[in-house]
Amino acid sequence: MKVPYSTQYIPPAPILTLTLQLPDDNKTVGPIKAIVDTGADATLVPVGYLRELGATIWDEAYLRSQWGERRRIFTYLLDIRIGDYTFPGVVVVGDNQGQEMILGRTLLNQLILLLDGPQVTLRILTQLPHHLE
Amino acid sequence: MLSPYVIETLKPLVRRLTPGQRFELIRWIVNEAPSTETAPPPAEPALETSDANTLWETRISAEAALWYARSDTDRAPYLGEYVAVLKGQVVDHDPDRRALAIRIRRQYPGTPVLITEAEARQPHEFLILSPRFERMETTYESTL
Numbered sequence: 001m002k003v004p005y006s007t008q009y010i011p012p013a014p015i016l017t018l019t020l021q022l023p024d025d026n027k028t029v030g031p032i033k034a035i036v037d038t039g040a041d042a043t044l045v046p047v048g049y050l051r052e053l054g055a056t057i058w059d060e061a062y063l064r065s066q067w068g069e070r071r072r073i074f075t076y077l078l079d080i081r082i083g084d085y086t087f088p089g090v091v092v093v094g095d096n097q098g099q100e101m102i103l104g105r106t107l108l109n110q111l112i113l114l115l116d117g118p119q120v121t122l123r124i125l126t127q128l129p130h131h132l133e
Numbered sequence: 134m135l136s137p138y139v140i141e142t143l144k145p146l147v148r149r150l151t152p153g154q155r156f157e158l159i160r161w162i163v164n165e166a167p168s169t170e171t172a173p174p175p176a177e178p179a180l181e182t183s184d185a186n187t188l189w190e191t192r193i194s195a196e197a198a199l200w201y202a203r204s205d206t207d208r209a210p211y212l213g214e215y216v217a218v219l220k221g222q223v224v225d226h227d228p229d230r231r232a233l234a235i236r237i238r239r240q241y242p243g244t245p246v247l248i249t250e251a252e253a254r255q256p257h258e259f260l261i262l263s264p265r266f267e268r269m270e271t272t273y274e275s276t277l
Contacts, residue, residue, distance in 0.1 A: 023231050023234060023235050024234075024235040024238055024239070037261075037263050039261065039262035039263040040259075040260075040261045040262070040263055041259040041260045041261065042259035042261070044261075047186075051186075056234070056238060057186075057189055057190060057193050057245070058193070058234060058246075058247065058248040058249075059193065059197065059247060059248060059249045059256075059257075060190070060193055060194050060197050060256050061256045061257040061258065061259060062256050062257070062258040062259070063258075063259050063261060064258055064259070064260050064261070065260075065261055065262075065264070066260070066261075066262045066264065070258070072194075072256070073259075074190055074193065075257075077230065077231060077234045077248075088231055089229075089230060089231030089234075091230075093259060102261075102263075104259075104261075
């Protein structure tokens with residue numbers, strides 16, 4: 001799977017288009033473009049999408065920036081579809097201020113990603129190239 | 134890619150246009166129409182919905198505070214699992230958080246139930262280490 005970077009960011013940023021779904025419901029929300037952010041522990045979803053789905057708050061947590069600012073947030077559990085891949089039961093953080101979805105390592109760590117900066121392209125690999133094994 | 138809904142909506146409208154008008158419409162979509170690459174977030178919820186969400190959040194926080202205060206003895210039967218907590222009581226538990234969440238939504242619809250790790254003694258903390266530049270359009274472009 002090969003996806004061009006979004007040029008809406010400067011510099012261009014890797015993004016993935018995905019669909020959100022409740023674990024126990026066929027209702028989906030998407031397509032949504034999400035920025036791929038390996039610096040983020042968590043996956044952030046604007047609360048508007050979560051409310052549209054009827055997603056349930058299950059737990060509370062804190063979100064902290066590298067400068068120590070901390071805010072209380074709430075977490076949800078969603079199935080996330082990216083192309084042919086489905087990731088069941090991903091913990092996501094509800095973002096009640098931003099309008100941008102951020103894919104953090106709770107999901108990214110399940111993927112083999114190739115960030116090809118010069119070609120401004122992200123690839124999801126099904127396996128490592130032989131010379132990297 | 135346009136959704137089937139958008140295509141069905143546009144079809145009867147475009148049929149009425151002359152070839153010149155169709156060309157002008159395409160030109161406008163390409164050059165001037167706002168981007169629709171991403172499904173727009175829904176409008177802000179009505180006050181009632183917002184109040185309901187706040188109440189739900191408050192109850193989840195209260196359940197969490199009760200769970201964090203539980204003793205090791207209370208937690209021992211559930212170690213390595215996720216617990217579902219309602220009014221301070223464990224109503225279900227499972228090592229599979231997703232399976233637990235599905236059961237709880239079915240058994241307690243519309244009721245705030247905490248699902249957390251049995252070992253949790255405080256809220257989990259997520260780090261976001263990705264600051265952004267706030268780009269100053271004029272200054273930035275003038276330096277290119």
